[in-house]
Amino acid sequence: AGLTHGAVNPPTLVVSRPVGDAPPALAYLIGYGVGALLELRLKRDRRQLTVVDDLLYVAPEQLRQQKASGRSDQYALACALVHLLTGSPPFERDSIGGLFGAHLFVEPELDPAAAWAQPLRRALAKEPEERFATCGDLVAAVSAQVAAAQTRVVETRALDEHAPDRRGADEQVAAAATRMVPSPSGAQGRSSDRGGADTQRESVGRTRSG
Numbered sequence: 001a002g003l004t005h006g007a008v009n010p011p012t013l014v015v016s017r018p019v020g021d022a023p024p025a026l027a028y029l030i031g032y033g034v035g036a037l038l039e040l041r042l043k044r045d046r047r048q049l050t051v052v053d054d055l056l057y058v059a060p061e062q063l064r065q066q067k068a069s070g071r072s073d074q075y076a077l078a079c080a081l082v083h084l085l086t087g088s089p090p091f092e093r094d095s096i097g098g099l100f101g102a103h104l105f106v107e108p109e110l111d112p113a114a115a116w117a118q119p120l121r122r123a124l125a126k127e128p129e130e131r132f133a134t135c136g137d138l139v140a141a142v143s144a145q146v147a148a149a150q151t152r153v154v155e156t157r158a159l160d161e162h163a164p165d166r167r168g169a170d171e172q173v174a175a176a177a178t179r180m181v182p183s184p185s186g187a188q189g190r191s192s193d194r195g196g197a198d199t200q201r202e203s204v205g206r207t208r209s210g
Contacts, residue, residue, distance in 0.1 A: 006035020006068040008076035009057040010083055035068060055099040056089045060126050063100055071128040074135045078123035081142070082108070085116060090124060115149035116142045 005012070012031040018024055038058070043065055059075035062068050083089040090110070091102035108124050110117040119141035125131050132138045 002070075003032070004035065004068050004070055005029060005032060005073045005076075006062075007031065007038045007057075008073050008080060010080050013080060013084075038062075039068065055096060055103075056083070056091070058103060059128070060104050061128055063103055069128060070134060071131045074123050074131050074138055075125075075128075077135055078120045078138065081116070082110070082120060082124075085114075086111075115145040119145060 008029065012029055012034070014028045014030055016026045016028070039062070042058075042062060057076040057079040059068070059072035062072055079089055079091075090108040091099060091106065093099045093102055104126065108121065110121055119132075119138060122141075123131050123138045132141065
């Protein structure tokens with residue numbers, strides 16, 4: 001609706017639990033107004049900041065004391081999603097100065113094999129214009145990547161389930177081909193038969209000539 005939160009973090013994300021015939025789970029964003037307090041702390045007295053509560057999910061432009069926007073919320077949402085998905089925020093440091101530097105200059109280390117890594121990496125871009133246009137676009141991109149990954153898993157499992165059938169068919173073809181090829185012992189037997197016949201013909205010829 002064009003509103004900027006300014007301080008998105010896991011405690012501000014509330015997910016409903018569907019009960020009975022209730023609609024599917026929905027996510028709600030609470031804590032509007034906290035962003036204004038954070039902005040005042042960043043501009044006036046940074047000594048009041050605490051690492052865990054205030055800086056783990058702050059966009060780089062906010063640390064540069066620029067006005068927060070929807071893309072700032074998107075960066076914070078991406079930080080929160082990484083924390084919820086992996087158990088740790090994308091940037092962890094022992095000091096406020098270290099967190100400032102990480103948000104401003106360090107690229108996040110995300111598992112490249114994770115389906116959500118690519119869209120979240122884009123949402124964590126240092127410059128707002130390099131992120132998605134809206135938080136909704138980020139959520140749609142993550143959902144699409146996860147759905148595609150789930151489809152690939154299902155297809156792989158289906159192929160694995162039919163693998164024994166394919167191996168059985170291959171074994172049948174191999175057995176049929178083996179029956180069509182003369183065995184070495186059979187070939188030798190036929191050769192011996194031909195040799196015996198030749199010997200008999202030679203013996204008869206010698207008898208007649210004698």
